[in-house]
Amino acid sequence: MKRVLSIATSDSGAGAGIQADLKAFLRCGVYGTTAIVATTAQNTVGVTDIFAFPPEVAEKQIEAVASDIGVDAVKTGMLFNAGMVSAVAGAIDRLGLPNVVVDPVMVAESGAVLLEPDAVETYKSELFPLATVITPNLNEAFALVGEPVDEDRMEDCAVTLHAMGPKAVIITGGHTSTGADLLYDGEGFKRIEGPVHPSENTHGAGCTYSSSLASFLALGYGIEEAASRAHAVASEAVEHGLGEIGEGAGPVHAL
Numbered sequence: 431m432k433r434v435l436s437i438a439t440s441d442s443g444a445g446a447g448i449q450a451d452l453k454a455f456l457r458c459g460v461y462g463t464t465a466i467v468a469t470t471a472q473n474t475v476g477v478t479d480i481f482a483f484p485p486e487v488a489e490k491q492i493e494a495v496a497s498d499i500g501v502d503a504v505k506t507g508m509l510f511n512a513g514m515v516s517a518v519a520g521a522i523d524r525l526g527l528p529n530v531v532v533d534p535v536m537v538a539e540s541g542a543v544l545l546e547p548d549a550v551e552t553y554k555s556e557l558f559p560l561a562t563v564i565t566p567n568l569n570e571a572f573a574l575v576g577e578p579v580d581e582d583r584m585e586d587c588a589v590t591l592h593a594m595g596p597k598a599v600i601i602t603g604g605h606t607s608t609g610a611d612l613l614y615d616g617e618g619f620k621r622i623e624g625p626v627h628p629s630e631n632t633h634g635a636g637c638t639y640s641s642s643l644a645s646f647l648a649l650g651y652g653i654e655e656a657a658s659r660a661h662a663v664a665s666e667a668v669e670h671g672l673g674e675i676g677e678g679a680g681p682v683h684a685l
C-alpha cells in the first residue's frame with residue numbers, strides 16, 4: 431500500500447487539518463501517517479486557541495515515520511510559524527522525501543489567522559523550492575506574491591509563484607467565480623474544471639484537496655491527472671458536507 435505523510439495541525443472538531451487529511455487518505459486508498467506540528471482548539475464556528483509544538487517534535491515524528499513505514503508522498507498543511515516551516519523544510523530535504531505537496535495554509539474560512547506573517551518569507555525561501563506542487567487558494571496566492579486579489583490576474587500570479595521554485599503551482603478555485611483550479615507547470619496553463627456544489631459545508635475542503643493530490647501522486651499519477659482526481663474528491667466531499675454537525679460551516683465528508 432502506498433504511504434502518505436501529513437505534516438499538519440490537529441483540528442479538535444475534525445473537519446479540517448490532520449483529521450481531514452486522514453479521512454482523505456482513507457478515501458483515496460493510501461495509508462496515511464501524521465506529524466502533528468500544532469493543535470487547535472476548534473469547532474465548526476471557529477478557532478479558539480492554537481498551541482504550537484517545538485520544531486523538534488515535528489522533526490522526530492517525521493524521522494520515525496520515514497525510518498520504518500516509509501513515505502511515497504508528503505503533504506504539508508498548517509505549519510503556523512517560521513521556525514516550524516524551516517524545520518519541516520529541513521527534514522523533507524534531509525530525508526529526500528518525494529512528491530511534496532505544500533498547502534500554504536494562512537487564514538481559515540472563519541477568519542482565524544493560521545500562519546504568523548513573518549513565516550511567509552520562510553515558505554518562499556525554504557519550502558517552495560522543495561515542492562512538487564504548491565496549492566494556495568486565490569487569497570493565499572495573491573498574499574504570497576504581495577498583491578491585491580484579482581481573479582483576472584491568476585495566470586500572472588501563478589507564474590510569479592512558480593519562479594519561487596516549486597515544480598508546479600495549482601491555484602485552487604474554491605474562492606473564484608468559476609470554481610476551476612488553475613495549474614501551471616512552467617510550460618503551460620491547464621484549467622481543471624469540475625462540478626461546483628453550492629454548499630455552506632466547506633470546512634476542510636482545502637485540506638481534503640491537498641491530501642488527495644498527494645495521495646494520487648503517491649499512486650503514480652502525473653500532476654495533471656492527480657489534480658483532476660483530487661478536484662473530484664474535494665468537490666464530492668463538499669457536496670456531501672455535514673450541515674447537521676455543529677452550528678457553523680459543516681465539515682466536508684469524503685465518502
Ligand code: PLP
Nearest residue numbers: 439446447508535538539633634
Ligand atoms: N484548522 C486547521 C488545523 C487547518 O489545517 C485548516 C486548513 O488547512 C483550517 C483549520 C481551516 O479550514 P477551513 O478554512 O476549511 O475552515
